[in-house]
Amino acid sequence: MKIVVKIGGSLADDGLEKVIMNVSVATVGNQMVVVHGGGPQINDLSERLGKKPVYVTAPSGFKSRYTDEETRNIAVMAMVGNVNKKIVSLLNLRGVPAVGISGADGPTLIAKRKDKLIVQEGEKKRVLRGDYSGKIDEANGELISLLVSLGYVPVVAPIAMSSDGELVNVDGDRAAAYIAKAINADVLVSVTDVPGLILDGEVVRRLSMNEAEKLVPMIEGGMRKKIFAALEALKIGVPAIVICSGLMENAVVSAIRMESGTVITK
Numbered sequence: 001m002k003i004v005v006k007i008g009g010s011l012a013d014d015g016l017e018k019v020i021m022n023v024s025v026a027t028v029g030n031q032m033v034v035v036h037g038g039g040p041q042i043n044d045l046s047e048r049l050g051k052k053p054v055y056v057t058a059p060s061g062f063k064s065r066y067t068d069e070e071t072r073n074i075a076v077m078a079m080v081g082n083v084n085k086k087i088v089s090l091l092n093l094r095g096v097p098a099v100g101i102s103g104a105d106g107p108t109l110i111a112k113r114k115d116k117l118i119v120q121e122g123e124k125k126r127v128l129r130g131d132y133s134g135k136i137d138e139a140n141g142e143l144i145s146l147l148v149s150l151g152y153v154p155v156v157a158p159i160a161m162s163s164d165g166e167l168v169n170v171d172g173d174r175a176a177a178y179i180a181k182a183i184n185a186d187v188l189v190s191v192t193d194v195p196g197l198i199l200d201g202e203v204v205r206r207l208s209m210n211e212a213e214k215l216v217p218m219i220e221g222g223m224r225k226k227i228f229a230a231l232e233a234l235k236i237g238v239p240a241i242v243i244c245s246g247l248m249e250n251a252v253v254s255a256i257r258m259e260s261g262t263v264i265t266k
């Protein structure tokens, strides 16, 4: 099977060794590509450099980071420099031949820089310029497929290139969706710090696209973004998305078998 695993930034510190073990077990007999997040690690580095992270709310209610140029540079340092190399070294330590790249290499991820953010502040809307986050337009799977064909496991940081050659910060789950499409993956597994989508205290086991769309207003925070990214993945042609906890025994293997987590299909 061809599998894309997205490792949540929510796991990139304490739980990482456990997650890496789960990923490495799942590489046996499969072709694997890893994509990761890194929100908490960007915040951590930013705070340590004396820059307080800024979040803004869109008129739709979506909260997002305001990524000015300095924050973008911090995001590159935290994700490409730190999180990516940590995952690569832990995989290599377990005998998985990992190669770390960013989405800008190749380039693999091409995005439109947002620049302008519309911010809702109470009753008022305001335009905030100078944002360096991006919306992915397309993924080019050539470099990744080449690495996979040589037996390597590519590990991709969610930094993309804009058409003007600028580096932009992109959402990890969206990056994973576009990469899964570009390499024709059979499944996208999003490992995070919760066992799936939880509603009324229980993990939702299976969802169709229609059902997921209807549930969106009831979901909050990071999971809401994740469900949106899963819907986008299905729309561009990824056959199945499984959201699961990376901390459970055999997490990735059982997710691929669709025996755990929340499975979303068309």
Ligand SMILES: Nc1ncnc2c1ncn2[C@@H]1O[C@H](COP(=O)(O)OP(=O)(O)OP(=O)(O)O)[C@@H](O)[C@H]1O
Pocket (backbone or CB within 6 Å): 007, 008, 009, 010, 011, 036, 037, 038, 039, 040, 172, 191, 192, 193, 194, 196, 197, 198, 199, 219, 220, 221, 222, 223, 224, 226
């Ligand atoms: N209904 C819900 N079910 C499950 N998790 C939920 C729900 N509503 C909100 N969440 C939150 O969503 C979080 C997962 O998304 P989050 O974006 O924080 O993690 P991630 O995608 O793994 O990390 P990153 O975005 O840094 O890569 C959970 O830790 C949980 O707190």
Ligand SMILES: [Mg+2]
Pocket (backbone or CB within 6 Å): 008, 037, 173, 222, 223, 225, 226
């Ligand atoms: Mg997330």
